[in-house]
Amino acid sequence: MPKTYQAIGYGRISDAGDRADEGNSVKNQRLIIEDFVKSHPDIQLVDFKIDSDYSGIIYERPAFQEMMQEIVDGNVNCVIVKDQSRFGREYIQTMQYLQKTLPSYGVRFIAINDGIDTLRDNGDADISISIKSILNDAYCRDISKKTRSALQTKRKNGEFVGACTIYGYQKDPQEKNHLVIDEFAAEIVRDIFRMKLNGLSSLKIAGELNLRGVLSPIEYKKSLGVPFPVGGYADKENAKWSATTVIRILKDETYTGVLLQGKQTTYSYKLKVLKDRPTEDWARTENAHDAIIRKQDFELVQQIMDLDARTVQGEDKVQLFSGLLICGCCGNRMTRKIVSYKGSKYHYYYCPTGKKNGCTDSKMVREQDLIDCVFQTVKAHVDSVASLDALLDNLSAERINRAMAKKCQTQMQTNDRQLRQYTSFKTGLYESFMQGVIDKDEYREMKAGYNAEVQRLEQAQALLAQEYEEIRSDKSTRFQWTEVFRQFTDMTQLDRKTVVQLIQSIRILSKTELEITFRYQAEYDKIMRLVQEQKEAV
Numbered sequence: 001m002p003k004t005y006q007a008i009g010y011g012r013i014s015d016a017g018d019r020a021d022e023g024n025s026v027k028n029q030r031l032i033i034e035d036f037v038k039s040h041p042d043i044q045l046v047d048f049k050i051d052s053d054y055s056g057i058i059y060e061r062p063a064f065q066e067m068m069q070e071i072v073d074g075n076v077n078c079v080i081v082k083d084q085s086r087f088g089r090e091y092i093q094t095m096q097y098l099q100k101t102l103p104s105y106g107v108r109f110i111a112i113n114d115g116i117d118t119l120r121d122n123g124d125a126d127i128s129i130s131i132k133s134i135l136n137d138a139y140c141r142d143i144s145k146k147t148r149s150a151l152q153t154k155r156k157n158g159e160f161v162g163a164c165t166i167y168g169y170q171k172d173p174q175e176k177n178h179l180v181i182d183e184f185a186a187e188i189v190r191d192i193f194r195m196k197l198n199g200l201s202s203l204k205i206a207g208e209l210n211l212r213g214v215l216s217p218i219e220y221k222k223s224l225g226v227p228f229p230v231g232g233y234a235d236k237e238n239a240k241w242s243a244t245t246v247i248r249i250l251k252d253e254t255y256t257g258v259l260l261q262g263k264q265t266t267y268s269y270k271l272k273v274l275k276d277r278p279t280e281d282w283a284r285t286e287n288a289h290d291a292i293i294r295k296q297d298f299e300l301v302q303q304i305m306d307l308d309a310r311t312v313q314g315e316d317k318v319q320l321f322s323g324l325l326i327c328g329c330c331g332n333r334m335t336r337k338i339v340s341y342k343g344s345k346y347h348y349y350y351c352p353t354g355k356k357n358g359c360t361d362s363k364m365v366r367e368q369d370l371i372d373c374v375f376q377t378v379k380a381h382v383d384s385v386a387s388l389d390a391l392l393d394n395l396s397a398e399r400i401n402r403a404m405a406k407k408c409q410t411q412m413q414t415n416d417r418q419l420r421q422y423t424s425f426k427t428g429l430y431e432s433f434m435q436g437v438i439d440k441d442e443y444r445e446m447k448a449g450y451n452a453e454v455q456r457l458e459q460a461q462a463l464l465a466q467e468y469e470e471i472r473s474d475k476s477t478r479f480q481w482t483e484v485f486r487q488f489t490d491m492t493q494l495d496r497k498t499v500v501q502l503i504q505s506i507r508i509l510s511k512t513e514l515e516i517t518f519r520y521q522a523e524y525d526k527i528m529r530l531v532q533e534q535k536e537a538v
């Protein structure tokens with residue numbers, strides 16, 4: 001009987017982990033493939049290729065390339081692997097090969113342990129390959145402790161020097177030293193600037209991001225398996241968003257398209273803190289890459305954050321902020337007082353609680369500084385609501401609901417995927433322990449880590465489910481609150497009426513940072529994110 005399929009077997013071992021795992025040894029991969037061919041009379045194994053010490057992410061593997069050449073030359077028309085992760089672990093590239101390249105050469109693909117056979121499965125194969133690829137991808141994205149230490153070793157050898165990119169960008173695959181936008185992270189950056197312009201404090205922004213289950217920049221980089229700086233904060237397990245991280249993003253001019261080089265003199269992985277060079281020493285290149293944040297928005301954010309640099313101006317005003325100012329340290333209402341200095345009188349707000357009664361970090365804030373900052377923020381917010389209002393006219397409530405529901409679902413799916421991933425890691429962990437790959441302490445520690453992740457994700461899921469329900473049980477009165485803001489579109493100065501109607505509270509967090517909670521803040525935040533997306537989609 002003539003053999004219809006001339007097959008090539010392909011095997012891959014990546015690292016110590018694979019070597020320790022008897023099931024993935026070269027011998028074993030080969031045995032499984034030979035066994036399979038024996039029971040399939042229509043297949044003849046004509047060649048066997050093996051890549052040693054290559055990870056599942058890269059396709060620059062010599063044996064893999066030789067195999068592709070065999071396919072292109074028409075010598076083989078079937079590829080057999082033990083399981084699909086041997087072929088590739090990275091989702092997009094794997095899909096590219098399995099769904100486009102191989103079919104275009106009429107090549108039959110068999111992943112024995114995954115039960116994939118493109119000849120037998122026909123259309124259905126697409127789905128099972130997709131699912132498997134996503135899981136493999138997820139595996140890659142999880143950098144377990146062991147892999148992480150392997151990465152660090154490599155980096156100490158200098159392989160990845162200078163490879164860390166700023167959150168929101170990635171390295172251009174076509175051109176070294178050029179940045180291209182990473183759409184997912186860029187959207188988070190836009191959200192951060194938006195929230196800041198809306199008067200949220202960096203702390204609150206960080207809290208909001210954590211609540212939404214968004215990975216912090218460092219965790220995001222780890223999850224993608226791309227290089228990330230180590231040392232200090234970066235080495236913390238499951239680093240969450242913090243006010244510091246948010247502030248760093250808000251202050252980074254790179255997002256406006258400017259390339260700043262030489263920001264840090266030393267890039268030693270041993271140093272906990274990188275030494276910052278003075279700003280004037282940085283090399284600036286305008287429009288070096290696509291901007292994520294408009295220049296004017298960036299400038300406005302700097303002004304908001306830079307309350308301290310304001311000059312004294314004008315006459316004293318009425319008590320604009322009475323009852324609205326809250327001490328960021330103890331939560332008490334702040335009191336106004338007059339300070340005379342060199343013949344002039346200035347108005348300040350301070351916290352009356354005092355150290356004895358538990359306010360350890362009270363801040364004195366000049367009233368004029370507050371007025372300037374609050375006015376800017378209120379005006380930006382009112383403008384924003386007005387433009388949002390105009391946009392809402394063009395968008396049907398249904399469409400908005402659909403988009404909101406979809407966003408909610410997408411995040412839920414992502415979380416769900418992570419949940420399944422961690423659950424499967426927990427299962428694999430015990431096996432690794434039994435096989436002696438990890439010791440008891442590592443087992444305990446990693447298990448606790450996975451449990452914590454599972455718990456965090458479950459909480460996020462519950463919140464999202466609630467939000468999803470709210471969207472589904474839609475009330476058409478949702479946008480009526482925008483009326484309140486619309487009446488202030490032409491305001492030229494801050495008065496008591498404006499303040500009271502629009503602002504719920506102002507917390508003084510530091511001399512340079514305050515947190516304004518607008519009325520209808522939650523409604524606004526939700527709609528704003530959505531409208532922005534719609535606008536960008538058009």
Ligand SMILES: [Zn+2]
Pocket residue numbers: 327328329330331332351352353354359360361362
């Ligand atoms: Zn206080």
